[in-house]
Amino acid sequence: MLKDTYVRTIYAGNAVQTLRSSDPVKVVTVRTTSFDPTAAEGGGAAEEKLAVPEAPKNSEFVGQELSKSDRPELGSARVVISGGRGMKSGENFQMLYDLADKLNAAVGASRAAVDAGMVPNDMQIGQTGKIVAPVRKHAGEYSNSHQFTRPDTQL
Numbered sequence: 001m002l003k004d005t006y007v008r009t010i011y012a013g014n015a016v017q018t019l020r021s022s023d024p025v026k027v028v029t030v031r032t033t034s035f036d037p038t039a040a041e042g043g044g045a046a047e048e049k050l051a052v053p054e055a056p057k058n059s060e061f062v063g064q065e066l067s068k069s070d071r072p073e074l075g076s077a078r079v080v081i082s083g084g085r086g087m088k089s090g091e092n093f094q095m096l097y098d099l100a101d102k103l104n105a106a107v108g109a110s111r112a113a114v115d116a117g118m119v120p121n122d123m124q125i126g127q128t129g130k131i132v133a134p135v136r137k138h139a140g141e142y143s144n145s146h147q148f149t150r151p152d153t154q155l
Ligand SMILES: Cc1cc2nc3c(=O)[nH]c(=O)nc-3n(C[C@H](O)[C@H](O)[C@H](O)COP(=O)(O)OP(=O)(O)OC[C@H]3O[C@@H](n4cnc5c(N)ncnc54)[C@H](O)[C@@H]3O)c2cc1C
Pocket: 083, 084, 085, 086, 087, 109, 110, 111, 112, 113, 124, 125, 126, 127, 128, 129, 141, 142, 143, 144, 145, 146, 147, 148
């Protein structure tokens, strides 16, 4: 790859564009699932300790709620089961959870299913949700829109 050359998706993920930017300052985003994981040890990055600035007075940390699941994490799962608006209710997603448990798969959902309040938004897959890179994806009651399907995934 030539210097200052980048690859990005365009037309809502339907085409891949390679471009070169001569701008002195570039703001780039990285799709972590497009790269092999690096070794957990042996890195040589410099470590710098910084003083934590005082929190602004007009906001306050109240707490955090982390969703916990025994299933694989959506972003790195090899198999993803995903439900769309046609699932009709959050209760019906139980069918997908049961199937996912048998296949050791993660469960995701379309934006339409999330917007309809069937499942929480951390399950949303796609351009405006989580980027997934499964080897195989099973979709239930989906319209197969391009915003959540990567071209190299087996559907
Ligand atoms: C800029 C932009 C970004 C977007 N980003 C995302 C994104 O990141 N992720 C995302 O998911 N969407 C995204 N969307 C929305 C996306 O385009 C689709 O509208 C949405 O994903 C459709 O979801 P769906 O397939 O669940 O719903 P629908 O399109 O309503 O499809 C449901 C399907 O289920 C079928 N069905 C219904 N009932 C049954 C039944 N009983 N049995 C069998 N089949 C049934 C229907 O015939 C239909 O084909 C984005 C849209 C825009 C414009």
